[in-house]
Amino acid sequence: MLAAVFHGSRDIRVEDVAEPTGAGPGQVLLRPHWCGICGTDLHEYSVGPIVIPTIAHPLTGASAPQILGHEFSAEVVEVGPGVTNVAVGDLVSVMPLVTCGQCYYCRRGLNHLCLTMACVGLSYQGGGMSELAVVPASLVTVLPEGMSAIQGAMVEPGAVAAYGVDTAGVRPGDTVLITGAGPIGALASLYAYSLGATVYISEVNPTRSALVLSLDVGTVVDPTRVDVVQWVRDQTGGIGVDAVIECSGNESALQTAIGAVRAAGRISQTGLHTRPAAIDPMILSEREVTLAGTWCYRVTDWPRIIDLISRGRYPVESIVSARIDMADIVDQGFETLLSPSGDQVKVLVNTRAIT
């Protein structure tokens, strides 16, 4: 079968690999339909391997070369012995985190912080950018009637963004600033709006600004033209916003977040910073600001996010800016997403039309 395989930095090949042998006990064999390219995949491609193990992963034994793809929908083609939650023919979305179930965090329901966590498509025997994949049946959730495979592939980034917004404790009527309108910031904007918040978005890139503006969920400003802290204060009677979702992973955006949040407000650090940032913790003290990090999502979030999407309350598919074939994954996927012109937001790969 064909799969998109990570061999090393700037070396992803669509190539022939051995098919999985079938679904073992508690497993399902899947035929992936659509798979998103994520910021993590881009990091692996440009400067990796980072997350992808070069020696056997302690939980799964996987190591590079690694089949990519952790944001995907799929059709069930075989169920292993003992599987009752899905049937052959079901369209499903995959929650890709594989956890030990036994460590300090797993035993407290914090599986996404598992001490030996692996991820399908990064540190696992298989991934979504492949003709076939075997995963534990416990990771798949059946999509309801009327929900598309494209929407199913967007549940994973949708869950990341939702967890970021939820961590900031956003409630109906709150004011929320979202810094950065890449895929996660755009999804966070949709989700915060669906919760009934007034949403402000800061974004530098014109393509991303235009896309998030087209979602019609909030006001968009360019931080290179507008003093965002002052502007936010002007919008909120001088007080500041109730919550900030920092989705850019950028130092100046984090400083904007600290300046724009009201006293006793909350900042959720959802974007990943790749270098240390200088902030003034005295501001956190004297204004009782909470700065909270988020990592992935709760592993139990899939049914809730799927329900919101299927009822039209969380239109995650509206941020998809390109749909490409697997054969074009490097040129039209990774290279386009990394290009300085930055004219793409979210690229989905059609894993069925493999040629």
Ligand SMILES: [Zn+2]
């Ligand atoms: Zn991802």
Ligand SMILES: [Zn+2]
């Ligand atoms: Zn664990």
